[in-house]
Amino acid sequence: MLYYKILSLILVQVVCTIQFQVPFSLGSWPEKTSQQHYSQIDSKDHPVNLNQYKDDYLIRIDYASNPDLGKYLITNNGTIKFNKWNKNVKQQTIDIQINEDNMSKLLQEFNNDVNFKVIIEDLSQTVFETYPKNLIQTKDEDVLINSELFFQDYRNLETIDAWLELIQLTYPDIINIEEIGETYEHRKYKIVHFTVPSEQTLDGHGDRRTIVITGGVHAREWISVSSVLYSIYELIELYKIDPQSKIFRDLDFIFIPVFNPDGYEYTWTTDRLWRKNRQDTVHPRCFGIDIDHSFGYHWTKSSDWACGDEYSGEEPFEALEAKIWEEYLNNTNSDHKIWGFIDLHSYAEEILYPYAFSCKEQPRDEENLLELAWGLAKAIRMQSGTNYQVFAACLDRDADLLPDLGAGTALDYMYHNRAYFAYQLKLRDTGNHGFLLPPKEIVPVGREVVASLKYLFHFLVDQD
Incomplete structure (x- = not known):
C-alpha cells in the first residue's frame, strides 16, 4: 500500500577548413527539435546505459520547517539510498536523486512530514537529451x-x-x-x-x-x-x-x-x-x-x-x-x-x-x-x-x-x-x-x- 501511496503522491506533485579564422557570429539559431524518446532507439545506439536511471526521479525537498529532515539529507548518513545533487541556501531546498521505494522509506522515516515536488520525472530521457545527436564529433x-x-x-x-x-x-x-x-x-x-x-x-x-x-x-x-x-x-x-x-x-x-x-x-x-x-x-x-x-x-x-x-x-x-x-x-x-x-x-x-x-x-x-x-x-x-x-x-x-x-x-x-x-x-x-x-x-x-x-x-x- 505504501508503495502505491508514494507513487500516487509523486504523480500528483509533478509540476574547419584549416584556415580557422573563428568566423564566429553567435546570433541565435533555431532551437533543436526534441529528440525522440530513448526507449524508441536501439539500446546499442544509446550514448550510455540509460536504464541505470530508469527508476529514479529528481525530487526537490523543502526543509525550511523541518531542520531534522534537512540535516538528514545533507549528511546522508542514514540507510535510505539517494544521491544529493544540490542545496539552495536561500530557498532552503535540497535536490535528491531517488527511486520510488526509497522515497517511500523517507516519507515513513519522517512520518510523511516531507514537502516535496518532482523536478525530473523521466531521468533517463533527460540524460539522453544532453548528448549530441552526432557523437562522432571530431570527424565533422x-x-x-x-x-x-x-x-x-x-x-x-x-x-x-x-x-x-x-x-x-x-x-x-x-x-x-x-x-x-x-x-x-x-x-x-x-x-x-x-x-x-x-x-x-x-x-x-x-x-x-x-x-x-x-x-x-x-x-x-x-x-x-x-x-x-x-x-x-x-x-x-x-x-x-x-x-x-x-x-x-x-x-x-x-x-x-x-x-x-x-x-x-x-x-x-x-x-x-x-x-x-x-x-x-x-x-x-x-x-x-x-x-x-x-x-x-x-x-x-x-x-x-x-x-x-x-x-x-x-x-x-x-x-x-x-x-x-x-x-x-x-x-x-x-x-x-x-x-x-x-x-x-x-x-x-x-x-x-x-x-x-x-x-x-x-x-x-x-x-x-x-x-x-x-x-x-x-x-x-x-x-x-x-x-x-x-x-x-x-x-x-x-x-x-x-x-x-x-x-x-x-x-x-x-x-x-x-x-x-x-x-x-x-x-x-x-x-x-x-x-x-x-x-x-x-x-x-x-x-x-x-x-x-x-x-x-x-x-x-x-x-x-
Whole structure:
C-alpha cells in the first residue's frame, strides 16, 4: 500500500577548413527539435546505459520547517539510498536523486512530514537529451570551424582537444596549450595559456596579473566546461577587436576547461552523472576521489565512504589532478601571485567567496571580496537578467553542520595560498534541469560568465 501511496503522491506533485579564422557570429539559431524518446532507439545506439536511471526521479525537498529532515539529507548518513545533487541556501531546498521505494522509506522515516515536488520525472530521457545527436564529433570539420555549431551542443574530450589545438594553430602568438601532467588513466592534463605579447606590461618587467578560470572539476557539470571554452572564444574575439586593450597589456590568463579529464570522459562513455575522478581508492570496488575535497588547506578526511560522491581520499592532494595543479603552481609560478581565481561549477546561480571550511574564519579583505562579488553578480544581471546570489562558501557547503563538507576546496586553497580574489560560480539553473542543463543554454550561460569575467578584468586593470 505504501508503495502505491508514494507513487500516487509523486504523480500528483509533478509540476574547419584549416584556415580557422573563428568566423564566429553567435546570433541565435533555431532551437533543436526534441529528440525522440530513448526507449524508441536501439539500446546499442544509446550514448550510455540509460536504464541505470530508469527508476529514479529528481525530487526537490523543502526543509525550511523541518531542520531534522534537512540535516538528514545533507549528511546522508542514514540507510535510505539517494544521491544529493544540490542545496539552495536561500530557498532552503535540497535536490535528491531517488527511486520510488526509497522515497517511500523517507516519507515513513519522517512520518510523511516531507514537502516535496518532482523536478525530473523521466531521468533517463533527460540524460539522453544532453548528448549530441552526432557523437562522432571530431570527424565533422564544420563543428570545429564554426562556433554556431560548436557551441550548439556539449562536446566530448576528443572534440574539445581538437578544437583547442585548432585555436592554437590559428593564434600561435597568443595561445599556448601546456601539458602539465598525466591523469590516473594516462590522459594528458592540459591548460590553455592566453598571453598577448607586449613590451609594455604592468611594471615594465613582465609582471602581469594572472587570471585563472577553471571548469569541470566535477565531471557531470558539463555547463562549466562549455563556459570555459566559450570564455576562451570571447577573449579571442575581444583581442581581434582591440589587441591593444589594457586587459591584454596588464593581464594574462590560464584556462583549465576540463580539470577532471578522466571523470569527464567517463560521463560520456558510462555514467552521465559521475562526479569524482577515476583513480583507485582504499576500497577495491570503489573508484574516484572528489577533487574539490582534496586540496591541502584545512583538509579533513571525509565522513563519506570511498564509494561516496564526496570522498576526499586518505590524505591531502591524493587526487592526482589536485596534485598536478599544486605542483605546477609551485614549480612554475612559485613567486607569481594570481590576482583572480574563478572556479566554475553547477548548479544554483550563486557566487561563493571564501571560506568554505568554516563560517567562523573571516577572510582577509572581506569588504573588497564582497564588493567584487556583487559586481560580478550585477554584470550577469545586466547581461541576462539572471539574479546570482552571493554567499560565503561555508553556507553552501554546510561546514557549520559537518566540517569535512567544506574541507579541502580549491577555492580556499587558492585564496589562502595564491590568489588575491577567488570565487566559485555555480551556474544555471535553479529550475527544472540541475546538472542536465539543455544544450540550448550553453551560449546564454557562456555570455553570463563572460560578462562577469569582463567585470573582473576591468576591476583589476582600471583601479590603478
